[in-house]
């Protein structure tokens with residue numbers, strides 16, 4: 001793992017801040033703004049220059065070490081949901097509620113900036129791994145999670161649980177998953193996607209897909225593109241009315257403002273690493289409105 005970067009010696013455009021009472025790093029350059037909490041290495045904001053925020057954040061989120069932030073890009077690791085056998089807690093693994101360490105920070109004169117944060121299994125009993133999150137803000141936002149096994153094989157699930165901000169989830173369409181099979185977590189059935197994905201009720205699906213998803217939002221008009229590598233699954237989630245109302249950190253009225261398009265490897269597509277082996281899963285988010293790179 002890389003040598004830790006001191007928060008006292010950050011390049012221009014990157015600052016260590018306290019946001020909502022938590023330690024965080026803010027990137028602020030000519031290309032936009034990104035906020036990353038050390039707790040969970042959680043990317044909580046990305047606002048490209050001249051554009052609206054791309055990531056959604058609940059106004060009811062917790063901001064406490066040891067609790068998940070609702071919105072942005074939570075890291076689900078080393079398991080997804082309750083894990084493959086359905087018996088693990090905390091939900092979505094401990095990475096999103098554990099403080100990560102700043103490893104590297106770089107910014108160049110074009111406004112592109114990168115932060116790397118690390119987490120090691122030593123912080124948790126019997127977990128032999130190191131994890132590294134690279135967050136790069138250019139015209140696109142690129143987030144990469146690299147996991148390296150220690151002296152033992154390491155088997156895990158992961159997701160970059162991306163909450164996208166939309167004008168009205170009921171009007172959004174997601175292209176790129178046509179004919180892909182998925183597990184519908186609401187009735188535990190395997191199904192096949194026909195055409196674009198639309199939200200008409202609670203939606204919680206794990207697709208088998210390596211493809212790029214395009215999210216068309218006619219209300220807050222823009223078209224987001226979610227491209228990925230090293231990921232076999234795309235998870236699509238919107239809690240809809242009743243589930244949102246039942247979650248204390250999710251405003252009952254907020255569900256139309258978001259949809260999750262998650263870059264994942266989970267269930268049968270979990271990752272097995274031999275000792276010393278690494279795997280990287282990456283997502284790159286952009287919009288035709290503010291980027292063509």
Ligand SMILES: O=P(O)(O)OC[C@H]1O[C@@H](O)[C@H](O)[C@@H](O)[C@@H]1O
Nearest residue numbers: 081091092161185204205235237
């Ligand atoms: O409330 P949490 O733990 O952040 O999870 C939110 C949702 O995350 C999604 O990824 C899962 O597929 C859903 O089943 C889950 O409800």
